Amino acid sequence: MNGHSCPQLACGVRLFWDEVRQQHFLLFPEGAIKLNRSALAILERCDRHHTIDQIITELALQFPHANIDSDVYQLIAKITQRGLLNDAMP
Secondary structure (H helix, E strand, O other), X not given: OOOXXXXXXXXXXXXXEEOOOOEEEEEEOOEEEEEOHXXXXXXXXXXXXXXXXXXXXXXXXXXXXXXXXXXXXXXXHHHHHOOOEEEEOO
16 A cells, blocks of 8 residues: 555454453454554544555654654555555545
């Protein structure tokens, strides 16, 4: 995916708050991935309406550290490779 891609969660994939564990997860038919705060912030914006560049811009304000660009691209690449994100071009 490039900076103009608009990623979205694949069919059957959703974000989930587990009240008992007090933790966010990415749920999919084969399992679940425990999410940290920054991963959640990235995936919440994978809504088909935000480009990757827009996600980076928004998160740079929320998480001001030097590697936000690479963090976003790495997470999106890993989740996409697992088939949990799709690319929707604007």
